[in-house]
Structures are given as structure tokens and as C-alpha cells.
Amino acid sequence: MHAIEFRDVDFSYGEGGFRISKLNLDVEEGEFVAILGHNGSGKSTFARLANGILVPDRGTIRIFGVPLSDKTLYEIRKQVGVVFQNPDNQTVASIVEDDVAFGAENIGTPREEIGRRIDFALGAVGMQAYRHATVQRLSGGQKQRVAVAGVLALKPRVMILDESTAMLDPRGRKEIMDVVLRLNREEKMTVVLITHFVEEAMQADRAFVMNRGELVMQGTPREIFSDGERLLTFNLALPRISVICQALNEGGMSVTDTLDFNILADEIAKELVCGS
Amino acid sequence: MKDVSFGQYYPIDSYVHRLDPRLKLLFLIVYIVCIFLANNFAALGVCAAVLIVTVIFSRVPIGKVFRAVRGVIVLIMITAVLNLFFYTGEGEPLWEWGILAIYREGIFFSVFLILRILLLVVCSSLLTYTTTPVALTDGIESLLTPLKWIKFPVHELALIMSIALRMIPALTEETERIKNAQKARGADFESGNPVKRIKAFIPILIPLLLSALRRADELGDAMDSRCYMGGKKRTKYKKLRFSWRDLIAASVGAALLAGVIVMRIFLGGIL
Structure with missing residues (x-):
């Protein structure tokens, strides 16, 4: 059973507007998947389709085998949490714990259970110390971690991050990536990371590339980054390490394409020793 | 980053801060009714005494309280001056010039009005000093x-x-x-x-x-x-609770109201 399953999904924002056509995409349970794409590639539309904020014109979307429809909408939203781009536009309450409680309150969770969920969610993102803080006074990365906690309070099985790191500084970006990786590894959470930073996709199990509403590439991050020229035609740059590998190979060395700096360092060392 | 706290909440812990926001809202309403029911200095004095005690218990610095008054000082002056010159009392005026005249009753009445406005401003600002906006909205929701x-x-x-x-x-x-x-x-x-x-x-x-x-x-x-579906089926994490503190404050409010009504009946008008 797939965690997320898109079958021949068509969607358009009105006549002549942006459209997604014949999208087929599966995400397995427990997987960490990255969806890459430039502006207007349809990657954010994917997030909004996956938990029923947008409704497809044709095709079916299944979450853990349950087709998305009006009847199953709220059940599916409990399963699929979305963290959006702007940390300021997704917090409802002024105090951290009130905001984390919001989702759990919505689905009628009993009070004591909400308290436990707040403990769990803030613990998972490392923000316990800020439970009674004002959201407005937090840094961008902290606000976004609160947003992640707000989604976790619903106990979802899938978390979609829709460009959630795009507005953060490098430190905030790392904070979120650490939290997400930990959730995936330790809590077995299925994670879909939507981004245009190719660097962030390197740690994913699989990556998809979208362009103009179509799925154009899929595979492991290594497979995708080995075709740098194709990636460039979709307005995506290669990660730095891939650029270094290519430059070394063109310069006469023979290193294998890798996304791990440690492996690359070893290879270079080996080359240098053997070369001399 | 700017910290724009609406209604200037003063973040400390005190007896008044801990009161149930619903009770504070109701107390404010009762208190305002009292101010308007009070028609003599004795009754207004009792109102003022209750407010002063409340301010002391709230531990909000006196400077903060006066800052709230500063905003309406012009309004107070205008009201006082107009009443002073245009109030027509019985007997001879103390001072007269054209249509302007000052009567003994006029002076009393002006002072009375100043006191009334002062009490109104201080008691309502005390509410926002001691209650977070979130608690206030929760309280309003609950009362409505x-x-x-x-x-x-x-x-x-x-x-x-x-x-x-x-x-x-x-x-x-x-x-x-x-x-x-x-x-x-x-x-x-x-x-x-x-x-x-x-x-x-x-x-x-x-x-x-x-x-x-x-x-x-x-x-x-x-x-x-995040599954928002309106108010139905929704639970609330933060429950407002009445405690012994609220009971004491409620009795003070009730006693004040009763006292002011009794004084109104038995003591009569301003003088």
C-alpha cells in the first residue's frame, strides 16, 4: 500500500491557467521523498492536492489506500499534515502552546490528550522551553518548528513540507532539516519535502523533478544529480558536491559520483596517492 | 523586533492577574454601573476606594496607571470647564460674566464628573493591564x-x-x-x-x-x-476555571453594587 498515490491526476486553475496533467506519483510508507522544481513547476499544487485543499479535475488520489473525497476529507487531513512556506502565515494563536493545540482542538481531542500531544510535538521539534512564549518573538526557524509541531499534534502519518525552508536563513533551514530527518528516521514518519534547494534533496530516499506541471525525472538523488545538464534545462542547479565531482573528472581524475563529502574526500586521497 | 502588545498588557503575576477573565469583564461592567449609580460623594468615594485597593493588589506600577489617564486628560478638562461655566444652580452665582456663570453646585458637579471619568478610565485600563488578549477573547467567547x-x-x-x-x-x-x-x-x-x-x-x-x-x-x-471545521465538535485546551479568588472578587463586586444602591436611596443627590 502506498502512503500517497496519484493516478492520472489532472488539475488546472481555470481556463488557460496553470495546469497539472496526467500526474502519476507514488510515495511509500516511511519514505523520505523530495520533490524538486522551479517556480511554477506545480510542486506546491501537489501539496495542496494531497490533502484536499485543491480538488483534482480528473484522476484519483489515495492516501494509505483511501480515496480522497468529500467524505474522507477530514480523515485524510488528519493523516497528511502540511507545513507551508511562510511561518508568519500559519500560526493561528499568539502563544506557542495555544497554536500547537489548535489542530488537536479542531478534531475534538479530549483536554488531557491535547496536553500530552503538545508535550510530544514540542519535544519532537526541540521547543519545550518555549511552550509559553509569544510566537512573534521567535526566530524564523523557531516559528517554523512551531508550525511543524502544530502539524505533529494531529498525529499525522505523512508530513508534507511545502517550501518550508524557503524563507529561512541557513541556520533555520538546518534546524528544520534536522527535525524532519529525525522524524523520518526515528518516528518512521513519511516525509515529502518540496523544495527548490537541490542540496536539501540529497538526503532523501528518492527524488522527483517537476517542470511545468509534469513529472519529468524520478529516481534516487544520485541518479538525478548525475544528469546535470538535464536538470539545468528545468532551471535547477546541481548541488555543489556534484559540480565538484564533475569538475574533477573533467580535469583528469576519476572519482565516482557521490553525494557524500567524506566519500569524495577518500576518493580524492586515493587518486592522489595512486596518481603519484 | 517591535513588541506591539495590544492594550498594553503588563506581564507580572498578581492576585488580579490570576482572576478569571470572565469575572474581570463582569466586574468591570458592574463597576461602571456603580459609577453611574453613585450620585453623591460618599458613594463615589467608596467606588474609588475599591478601585485603589484593586490597583494595589494588581501590583501594576502607579506610573502605568497614570499613563492611561494622560490619554484622556483633554477630554476631562473640556468636560469639567464646560460644566463649571454652564451649570445653572439655585441661588446667587459666585461669579458672573455675560452668559458665563459659576455656581456653587457647578463646582461640585465638575469635580464629581472629573472623578467619574478618572475612575472609568483607570478601571478599564486595569483590565487590559492585567489580562492577556487571549484570555480576554476566551472570556468574551465564554460570556457570549x-x-x-x-x-x-x-x-x-x-x-x-x-x-x-x-x-x-x-x-x-x-x-x-x-x-x-x-x-x-x-x-x-x-x-x-x-x-x-x-x-x-x-x-x-x-x-x-x-x-x-x-x-x-x-x-x-x-x-x-489542520482540520479546522468551525466550532462544532471542537474541544478547548485551556479551560477557564472559577476559584476562591474569583469568589472573593465577585462578593466585593456584589457588595459594592448593593452599597451604592443603598447610598443612592438614603443619602440622595450630590450634596
Whole structure:
């Protein structure tokens, strides 16, 4: 059973507007998947389709085998949490714990259970110390971690991050990536990371590339980054390490394409020793 | 970052801070009724005494309390002066010039009015000093609950209020940013006549409005995806609870009301 399953999904924002056509995409349970794409590639539309904020014109979307429809909408939203781009536009309450409680309150969770969920969610993102803080006074990365906690309070099985790191500084970006990786590894959470930073996709199990509403590439991050020229035609740059590998190979060395700096360092060392 | 706390909440812990917001709201209403029922100095004095004790228990610095008064000082002066000169009492005026005349009753009446306004301002600002905006909206929601019987959207109203409060700092920052961006493009907000200055704010208002709409749209999506389905079936994490503190404050309120009514009946008018 797939965690997320898109079958021949068509969607358009009105006549002549942006459209997604014949999208087929599966995400397995427990997987960490990255969806890459430039502006207007349809990657954010994917997030909004996956938990029923947008409704497809044709095709079916299944979450853990349950087709998305009006009847199953709220059940599916409990399963699929979305963290959006702007940390300021997704917090409802002024105090951290009130905001984390919001989702759990919505689905009628009993009070004591909400308290436990707040403990769990803030613990998972490392923000316990800020439970009674004002959201407005937090840094961008902290606000976004609160947003992640707000989604976790619903106990979802899938978390979609829709460009959630795009507005953060490098430190905030790392904070979120650490939290997400930990959730995936330790809590077995299925994670879909939507981004245009190719660097962030390197740690994913699989990556998809979208362009103009179509799925154009899929595979492991290594497979995708080995075709740098194709990636460039979709307005995506290669990660730095891939650029270094290519430059070394063109310069006469023979290193294998890798996304791990440690492996690359070893290879270079080996080359240098053997070369001399 | 700017800290725009609506209604200037003063964040300390005190007896008054801990009171149930619903009780504080009701107490404020009862207190205002008392101020208007009090028609002699003795009754008003009792009201003032209760308020002074409350201020002491709230541990809000006296300077803060006076700052609230400063905002309405002009209003107080105008009301006092008008009443002083135009109040027509019995007997001979103490001073007369044209249509202006000062009577003994006029002086008493002006002082009485000043006191009334002062008490009104201090008691209502004490509420915002000692109650967080969130507690206040919770309290209002809870007090308005009976209106659900006539299909009044109480929950929605409270949610709108709390989101508005939550968005005030974000929009203030945004305004500042847009203002700076327009200044960088040569906009001038400081010189020219008032009409020109008001016109200069249009390039701030339009981007601000657009961005507020975009924010609202995104917030709507975020709320949707966190399973927001309106007030039905919804539980609340924070429950308002009545405690012994509230009972004491409620008895004080009741006693004050009774006392003021008795004094009104038995002591009569101002003098």
C-alpha cells in the first residue's frame, strides 16, 4: 500500500491557467521523498492536492489506500499534515502552546490528550522551553518548528513540507532539516519535502523533478544529480558536491559520483596517492 | 523586533492577574454601573476606594496607571470647564460674566464628573493591564455563549478577534517594511500639507491591503489543512476555571453594587 498515490491526476486553475496533467506519483510508507522544481513547476499544487485543499479535475488520489473525497476529507487531513512556506502565515494563536493545540482542538481531542500531544510535538521539534512564549518573538526557524509541531499534534502519518525552508536563513533551514530527518528516521514518519534547494534533496530516499506541471525525472538523488545538464534545462542547479565531482573528472581524475563529502574526500586521497 | 502588545498588557503575576477573565469583564461592567449609580460623594468615594485597593493588589506600577489617564486628560478638562461655566444652580452665582456663570453646585458637579471619568478610565485600563488578549477573547467567547441559542456565531467571532490580535504585530512590521521600501524609492511622508501627507500614505495602504489578503488566504489553507471545521465538535485546551479568588472578587463586586444602591436611596443627590 502506498502512503500517497496519484493516478492520472489532472488539475488546472481555470481556463488557460496553470495546469497539472496526467500526474502519476507514488510515495511509500516511511519514505523520505523530495520533490524538486522551479517556480511554477506545480510542486506546491501537489501539496495542496494531497490533502484536499485543491480538488483534482480528473484522476484519483489515495492516501494509505483511501480515496480522497468529500467524505474522507477530514480523515485524510488528519493523516497528511502540511507545513507551508511562510511561518508568519500559519500560526493561528499568539502563544506557542495555544497554536500547537489548535489542530488537536479542531478534531475534538479530549483536554488531557491535547496536553500530552503538545508535550510530544514540542519535544519532537526541540521547543519545550518555549511552550509559553509569544510566537512573534521567535526566530524564523523557531516559528517554523512551531508550525511543524502544530502539524505533529494531529498525529499525522505523512508530513508534507511545502517550501518550508524557503524563507529561512541557513541556520533555520538546518534546524528544520534536522527535525524532519529525525522524524523520518526515528518516528518512521513519511516525509515529502518540496523544495527548490537541490542540496536539501540529497538526503532523501528518492527524488522527483517537476517542470511545468509534469513529472519529468524520478529516481534516487544520485541518479538525478548525475544528469546535470538535464536538470539545468528545468532551471535547477546541481548541488555543489556534484559540480565538484564533475569538475574533477573533467580535469583528469576519476572519482565516482557521490553525494557524500567524506566519500569524495577518500576518493580524492586515493587518486592522489595512486596518481603519484 | 517591535513588541506591539495590544492594550498594553503588563506581564507580572498578581492576585488580579490570576482572576478569571470572565469575572474581570463582569466586574468591570458592574463597576461602571456603580459609577453611574453613585450620585453623591460618599458613594463615589467608596467606588474609588475599591478601585485603589484593586490597583494595589494588581501590583501594576502607579506610573502605568497614570499613563492611561494622560490619554484622556483633554477630554476631562473640556468636560469639567464646560460644566463649571454652564451649570445653572439655585441661588446667587459666585461669579458672573455675560452668559458665563459659576455656581456653587457647578463646582461640585465638575469635580464629581472629573472623578467619574478618572475612575472609568483607570478601571478599564486595569483590565487590559492585567489580562492577556487571549484570555480576554476566551472570556468574551465564554460570556457570549448563551447567544449561540439565537444562532449568533460566538466561536467564529472569538476566533476572528484572536487572529486579529495575533496579526497586529505582523502587520505593523509589514507596514514599516513597505514604508521603508517606498522611502527608498523617494516617497516623502513628512512634508507638505495634511492632504498631501494623507495622499502619500496610499502607496503604503495598497500593498499592505494586498499582502493582508494574501496572508488571509494562506492562513485559511493552513487552518484547513489542520482540520479546522468551525466550532462544532471542537474541544478547548485551556479551560477557564472559577476559584476562591474569583469568589472573593465577585462578593466585593456584589457588595459594592448593593452599597451604592443603598447610598443612592438614603443619602440622595450630590450634596
